[in-house]
Amino acid sequence: MVNVSTKPSTIRTAVAIGKIRIGCEAFKLVYANSMKKGDVLTVSQIAGINGAKQTGYIIPLCHPLLLSHISVDLRLEESDYSIEIISKVECEGKTGVEMEALTAVSIAALTVFDMCKSVTKNMVIENLRVIHKTGGKSGNLNSGPSNPNYNPLSNKSTPII
Secondary structure (H helix, E strand, O other), X not given: OOOOOOOOOEEEEEEEEEEEEOOXXXXXXXXXXXXXXXXXXXHHHHHHHHHHHHHHXXXXXXXXXXXXXXXXXXXXXXXXXXXEEEEEEEEEEOOOOHHHHHHHHHHHXXXXXXXXXXXXXXXXXXXXXXXXXXXXXXXXXXXXXXOOOOOOOOOOOOOOO
């Protein structure tokens, strides 16, 4: 692990985003909340939050962090039968939270896959990336969200439809 003991603590934030294309049939079932395994959006949201909390234990050499905020929001995108997943993670610490935000999105997407695989196995997880970060020596990053209405600094959740 990298030694961060001499670094000052700062407020750290990171926003990650990704997408899972699930196809028309699975999309309709998720939209109607009729998937056999249950409420795909809520279960995936909770799984993503748990994933962020476990990042330091599942990624080798990643510091376990005391996270102060985690949000995982899922939005159905009918135009391509996908679910967009956005995670925001915050803490006050000596190292960034980008890995926690990425893990949250990844685990949420994997949970969607697991819950929809009885309908289709032709799902694609794509475009996983950090779109925003603050704090630390390297400064801020804002690479632009795919959704221009999303404000990564807002504590408001993205609507789940």
